[in-house]
Amino acid sequence: MSDRADAIVIGAGVIGSAVALELARGGRSVVVVDKGPAAGAGSTSSSSSIIRFSYSTPDAVLTAWEAAAMWNDWAGHLGAVDPDGLARFVRTGMLIFHTPGDNTVRIQRLWDEVGIAYEVLDTDAIRRRLPGFDLGVFYQPKRIDDPEFAADPQGELTAIFEPESGFMDDPMLCARNLAFAARGHGAQFRFHQQVAGVTQQGGRVTGVSLAGGEQLHAPVVVNVGGPHSGIINGMAGVVGGMRIGHRPLRQEVFTVEAPAGLRLVDGFPAMADLDVGQYIRPQIGGTWLVGGTEPECDELHWVDDPDQYDQYPTVEQFETAMMRVARRVPVFGVPHRPVGLAALYDASDDWVPLYDKSDLPGFFMACGTSGNQFKNAPIAGQFMRAIIDAEAAGGNHDEQPVQFPGTRTGRDINLAAFSRRREKSATSGTVMG
């Protein structure tokens, strides 16, 4: 394998593999370096892989809507048919309960602007879709040791339902499909190789050094290290030039048996239940994935070292999540023991990703993905290529931000929205973005 390339991508997750595909498609020789064993084996493999469009800012809604068209036509997007099989988009729709102070009014306005169809559901309409649900308002979300946990509901829920959302059936396979397509354009993948340093000369990046001592050379290096990307930005010395920080946040997601009548085959939608503080998404095989929406009462578990964290779910969070689901769905059978995973988000200060250049010429970053950017992986690859091409052509993305043309809507996405130098975006301040 050559030690010289036009671009080095650090990280072969779903976003790193998408970046590699787009850079290779653009004619660059690309080397992807990953310390893990395979594409998508990092945080991507733990993803709930929900594809939805419920974001607080116009550029975030447009980005997710454009990316969804790529998942919908996955083989077409890849331009290749992976002999190991292609991941599939499973359409379920997304139901979001109204909660006090939520951003659903803003979301509806943005959906109206973009042309995303949805329905506003009163309590009876929800009941018809979700038999067996208790549609009482329990807000705010509580821990189970809160004496108010079992308090009587105050009123009844309403919701918005958007029918085009869903999930990708195998997040790791998505990354592997992207890596396969990237290889078709000449990209090389080097696994079990850890980047230990970012090299520079004359004020420009020159490549990376590997833990074994080998040097790889390229005029472009892209940091897509997921929860490790803060460490890699530190190696490059670019953290001081960033107004938005990002760091690893531990999360637990549980796999539980779905009650009869509320399974994927029954048309059960993905749902954000900010009234109790959990999200639920149906899974192939009759289970649900249950994750958290960062309600105020749930302590956030920031992690200093992404190589040192407890990868198993805790009984405490399991019980809390299960009892919340049981309040909402009285027919739900709480499992006897935790089944699920703990994994890391790379959460940014405003829960919006960083797709950007850096203060070190030639060094770029696609990170801060905040538990909500799986859905944007294919378009994030294109964003990074657009920024890298603009800089290579003598542009300055900080001063004249790249406007990315969305092919589905014909509208431009202003990539300044994902700048490391932005003021914090006005978002929900949670994984919902």
Ligand SMILES: Cc1cc2nc3c(=O)[nH]c(=O)nc-3n(C[C@H](O)[C@H](O)[C@H](O)COP(=O)(O)OP(=O)(O)OC[C@H]3O[C@@H](n4cnc5c(N)ncnc54)[C@H](O)[C@@H]3O)c2cc1C
């Ligand atoms: C539990 C969970 C649930 C989620 N659910 C959703 C969801 O429903 N919808 C959604 O849109 N998003 C979701 N996300 C977010 C989404 O999955 C991530 O944003 C996305 O997978 C990140 O991909 P990535 O390629 O940036 O990073 P990763 O997949 O983490 O890849 C980074 C890679 O970098 C490698 N690496 C790190 N350091 C080095 C180094 N020094 N040298 C070499 N290689 C290195 C790692 O080995 C790893 O393979 C979720 C995330 C988690 C954790």
